[in-house]
Amino acid sequence: MEILLVASAFNSLTQRVYAELSDRRHRVEVVLAAHGDDEVRRAVRDVRPDLVVAPILRTALPKDVWAEHTCLVVHPGPPGDRGPSSLDWAIAGGATRWGVTVLQAEEDMDAGPVWASVPFDVVPAGKSDLYRNEVADAAVAAVLLAVERYAGGTYEPRPQDDDPDADVTWRPAVRQEQRRIDWDTDTTATVLRKLRAADSRPGVLDELCGAEVFLHGGHPEDRLRGSPGELLATRTGAVCRATRDGAVWIPELRARRRPGGPPTFRLPATHVLGPRRLAGVPEAPVAPELAAGRRTWSDIHYRQDHDVGFLRFSFPGGAMSTDQCRRLLDAYRHALTRPTRVLVLGGARDFFSNGIHLNVIEAATDPAAESWANLNAMDDLVEAVLRTTDRLVVAALAGNAAAGGVMLALAADQVWCRAGAVLNPHYRRMGLYGSEFWTYTLPHRAGPATTERLMTEALPVSAATAVRLGLADRLVTASPQDFAAETERLAAQLARSPDLDRAVTAKQARRARHEADRPLDDHRRAELAEMHRIFFDPHAPYHALRSAFVRKEAGGPPRPLTAPRALRATRRP
Numbered sequence: 001m002e003i004l005l006v007a008s009a010f011n012s013l014t015q016r017v018y019a020e021l022s023d024r025r026h027r028v029e030v031v032l033a034a035h036g037d038d039e040v041r042r043a044v045r046d047v048r049p050d051l052v053v054a055p056i057l058r059t060a061l062p063k064d065v066w067a068e069h070t071c072l073v074v075h076p077g078p079p080g081d082r083g084p085s086s087l088d089w090a091i092a093g094g095a096t097r098w099g100v101t102v103l104q105a106e107e108d109m110d111a112g113p114v115w116a117s118v119p120f121d122v123v124p125a126g127k128s129d130l131y132r133n134e135v136a137d138a139a140v141a142a143v144l145l146a147v148e149r150y151a152g153g154t155y156e157p158r159p160q161d162d163d164p165d166a167d168v169t170w171r172p173a174v175r176q177e178q179r180r181i182d183w184d185t186d187t188t189a190t191v192l193r194k195l196r197a198a199d200s201r202p203g204v205l206d207e208l209c210g211a212e213v214f215l216h217g218g219h220p221e222d223r224l225r226g227s228p229g230e231l232l233a234t235r236t237g238a239v240c241r242a243t244r245d246g247a248v249w250i251p252e253l254r255a256r257r258r259p260g261g262p263p264t265f266r267l268p269a270t271h272v273l274g275p276r277r278l279a280g281v282p283e284a285p286v287a288p289e290l291a292a293g294r295r296t297w298s299d300i301h302y303r304q305d306h307d308v309g310f311l312r313f314s315f316p317g318g319a320m321s322t323d324q325c326r327r328l329l330d331a332y333r334h335a336l337t338r339p340t341r342v343l344v345l346g347g348a349r350d351f352f353s354n355g356i357h358l359n360v361i362e363a364a365t366d367p368a369a370e371s372w373a374n375l376n377a378m379d380d381l382v383e384a385v386l387r388t389t390d391r392l393v394v395a396a397l398a399g400n401a402a403a404g405g406v407m408l409a410l411a412a413d414q415v416w417c418r419a420g421a422v423l424n425p426h427y428r429r430m431g432l433y434g435s436e437f438w439t440y441t442l443p444h445r446a447g448p449a450t451t452e453r454l455m456t457e458a459l460p461v462s463a464a465t466a467v468r469l470g471l472a473d474r475l476v477t478a479s480p481q482d483f484a485a486e487t488e489r490l491a492a493q494l495a496r497s498p499d500l501d502r503a504v505t506a507k508q509a510r511r512a513r514h515e516a517d518r519p520l521d522d523h524r525r526a527e528l529a530e531m532h533r534i535f536f537d538p539h540a541p542y543h544a545l546r547s548a549f550v551r552k553e554a555g556g557p558p559r560p561l562t563a564p565r566a567l568r569a570t571r572r573p
Contacts, residue, residue: 001151004049005030006040006071008058010560012132012400013074013139016422017055018561019462020140021147028561035558037062043559044069051150053143054105058084066105072146074139075101075110076131079117079158080166082110085174087127087135092174092197095122100138102146104157113157114166115146123481124192126199126217129350132399133480137420174198176205181215183229188246192218195248200266200317203254208239209277214254216266217316219297221247224284233284236299236327237268240284249297251316263551265359266316288331299324300331305488307495309340318351318405321360322370325377332384336391341504342495345385345412346396348484352421355404355436362550367543371535375435378404379524382436385411386520389508392500396487397421397463397472398480406471407436410445413507415472416490417463418483425471428458429556430549431541433530440523444514445470459561 003026007014010030021028031043033054044052044065052071054061061071077086078099090098099119104112118138123130149155160166179198181191195218198204203214209231224232226242233240238251253272255264270278291298292312301312311331315324335343346352356374364370385393385408395409397417402424409415410425417423425442427434434455442451446469454461454469466472478486494500534540545556 001026001050001147002047003028003147004043004047004052006033006043006052006054006061007031007056008033009056011056012422013136014055015400015424015460016136016140016420016462017053017074017143019422019460019465020144021053023462023465024144026147030559030561032554032558032560033057033059033061034554039558040065051147053147055139055143060109061105063107070150071105072102072115072143072150073105073110073112074143075103076135076139077101077110078119078166079103079114079163080160080168081171082169083171083173085171087131088174088197089171090122091127091130092179092193094193098122100135100142102139102142103160111160113159114163115149115155115157116142118142118145121481124196125349126196128200132350133420137480140420176202179204181206183241183243185244188220188243188248191243191248192220194218195250203266205256208241208253209273211273211277212256213272214256215250216252216254217250219249219251220295221249221297222295231278231281233282234270234278235284235286235297237270237323238297239269239273239278239281240297251297251299263553265362265550265552267359267363268321271360271363288334300328302331302335304338304340305492307339307341308488308491309335309338309343310488310491311335311343311345312347313345314347314350315353317359318354318400318402319357319359320353320355320374320378320405321357322374322377324357325374325381329377329381329384332381336388340391340495341500342392342394342491343388344394344396344487344491345408346487347398349480350399351405352395352397352399352401353405353408354400354402355407358430358546359550362547367546368535368538372532375404375528375531375535378408378436379528382408382411383520383524386437386440387511389511390504392494392503392507394487394491394494396476396483396491397423398483400424403427403430403432403434404436407434407438407441410441410471411437413503414474414494415466416474416476416487417466417472418480419463419475419477420480421463421466423461423463423466423471424458425461426455426458428455429545429560431545432534433527435524435527435531437520437523437527439527440514440518440520 029047054073101117102115106112118141120134120138203216224247226232228244230242238249252266253269254266257264288300288302292301292303303310361367361370393412394414395412400422406425467475
């Protein structure tokens with residue numbers, strides 16, 4: 001079918017729905033509702049869709065669109081649940097089971113008949129993590145079922161009011177007063193629920209060191225204690241704050257927007273507060289190996305199980321700043337000193353990596369210089385992985401990866417993707433040529449023709465398609481919660497393989513042949529020359545695209561996908 005996706009943003013869920021529908025040979029186009037109703041109407045006229053699907057929509061569809069076309073809206077709540085803060089209420093209320101409903105657009109928001117509904121378990125994670133994983137899994141399953149039912153032509157969607165199991169309830173948007181933390185009386189569990197329910201959007205408004213800021217992210221601390229609300233320590237950009245019965249780590253803050261000022265954005269907490277406000281607050285470092293054995297927050301962990309090393313890392317939003325890249329490189333080099341035969345890279349769940357940290361770059365005094373430093377730090381990390389020849393390295397992608405994050409994964413010998421992961425192996429949408437040795441890894445894995453198509457069309461790729469194209473070696477069918485345990489089982493199996501030594505020997509010979517053909521240093525110099533030209537050209541589109549992306553402004557075209565892939569040679573007469 002010809003399917004038009006109408007979305008408020010080309011975010012992780014929209015990309016995944018696009019990729020999964022495309023995998024099933026539907027012809028899919030996307031239009032961003034943020035550009036206005038007229039743009040949505042224009043897309044409908046151009047595409048002439050059989051079906052309109054709205055994976056994420058913060059505004060109502062134009063009435064003339066849903067009145068003339070079947071429009072399916074994805075709502076992150078079970079049948080009967082209505083309102084704009086469904087997931088926030090579920091997490092804040094301690095729900096353990098929730099759902100995603102695909103319903104038909106009507107006059108009243110979220111009130112249309114149900115085409116499909118899929119439940120999911122609410123795990124103790126932040127809203128954005130849950131959204132990209134359990135919610136996305138359920139949403140894709142529900143969308144695919146709804147599309148199949150619609151295509152069959154016989155299914156009658158079920159009115160919500162006629163469903164005895166549907167608890168029809170309108171929940172309004174959560175206000176900041178309802179999110180507010182009372183540090184004197186709220187327990188650690190309550191504080192964590194409030195922080196997780198607000199997570200990346202909109203955050204919890206609070207006062208910290210005399211500054212009004214939004215708190216983003218929350219993780220428990222097992223040892224540090226103090227007076228409720230007191231700042232106890234910092235750690236690699238995060239701050240630890242005491243609760244009534246414990247303490248929590250808060251990795252990121254966002255300054256409150258000044259009247260008439262530009263939109264603010266999330267940054268490492270210590271970056272927002274600055275050294276003056278944090279004077280006297282001690283740094284409480286924890287080594288990656290010690291972090292793995294504690295219930296405390298750390299963005300890097302290392303653990304060894306017999307012949308397998310696990311270097312876990314998890315950075316907010318998947319972005320990796322200069323400092324984060326350098327610390328991860330230090331941890332990687334340490335992992336190489338350990339006697340293992342297999343080294344597994346990647347977080348237990350959620351993002352693998354999205355490459356350089358655009359927020360930190362945007363906030364820098366000299367964004368061009370910070371871009372350059374960040375990219376070189378990322379290149380150093382990727383090169384270290386490429387030059388590892390004494391063991392097999394596995395990149396385990398529990399979640400999405402993009403740009404340099406994909407290239408970090410491709411530097412490994414094997415790439416294992418959770419079935420729900422989405423890869424964006426390109427740089428074009430940020431106006432960049434690309435680095436991280438993509439000119440070496442992509443052609444060797446996917447071939448020159450596929451590399452050219454991936455880099456120019458700049459479209460998201462599902463995990464299944466990544467395996468088919470050669471970007472990944474294994475599709476891991478596991479829930480977000482079970483992925484880490486499954487990769488540990490597979491890694492142990494790999495370490496016991498009688499063919500492992502031969503695989504390492506073959507890897508050494510292959511690396512030597514490639515180095516003789518064209519040294520890695522040559523790839524790096526050529527890529528960096530292109531990137532240097534872009535970074536230090538104040539008129540390069542990268543700077544405006546980066547700023548619009550970071551500040552969540554309506555930058556870029558309303559049709560984020562290129563027409564040739566979506567429509568070529570397949571349009572109906």
